[in-house]
Amino acid sequence: xxxxxxxxxxxxxxxxxxxxxxxxxxxxxxxxxxxxxxxxxxxxxxxxxxxxxxxxxxxxxxxxxxxxxxxxxxxxxxxxxxxxxxxxxxxxxxxxxxxxxxxxxxxxxxxxxxxxxxxxxxxxxxxxxxxxxx
Numbered sequence: 499x500x501x502x503x504x505x506x507x508x509x510x511x512x513x514x515x516x517x518x519x520x521x522x523x524x525x526x527x528x529x530x531x532x533x534x535x536x537x538x539x540x541x542x543x544x545x546x547x548x549x550x551x552x553x554x555x556x557x558x559x560x561x562x563x564x565x566x567x568x569x570x571x572x573x574x575x576x577x578x579x580x581x582x583x584x585x586x587x588x589x590x591x592x593x594x595x596x597x598x599x600x601x602x603x604x605x606x607x608x609x610x611x612x613x614x615x616x617x618x619x620x621x622x623x624x625x626x627x628x629x630x631x632x
Contacts, residue, residue, distance in 0.1 A: 504556070507557050509558070509559045509560070510560060510566075511559050511561065511562070511625050512565065512625060513542075513561075514545040514560060514561050515542055516624055517545070517559045517623060517624055517627075518545035518557070519545075521557050522547040524576060524598060524623075525547070525549070525554065525576070526550070527548055527554070527557065528550050529546070530546050543560065543561045544558065544559060544560050544561065545559045570627055570628045575618075575632040576594075576629060576632065577632050578590055578591065578594045579594075579631070582616075584611075591608075591619050591631050592619075595619050595621065602624040603621050603622060604626075605620075606628070607620050609630075616632075618630045618631060619631040
């Protein structure tokens, strides 16, 4: 029986470097290839970003010819307000949302707290991939 040691999350996209830069800023990751790693033969068909601490998964972005058509079946939850509740949680979510909108993200909607879940914000990255601020 094998044991998985690491995972990579792969995004299909039109502009891999642009999407990688966005996610690197969101998560505090380092984008690759950096300007010093780009070669004349590089066609920009891929990019990645990695957690500098080495603990988070690598995110890989690959160019595909087709555009995004439907809702993601898998999405990332960016956990910025873990353990917070009520107005304090909403303030943290709103502040992070404003930062990500300035990077090119888009706010979709607030999912208000209910009996089971705390509030979260649904957003989209620079190519329309959904994610949640949680």
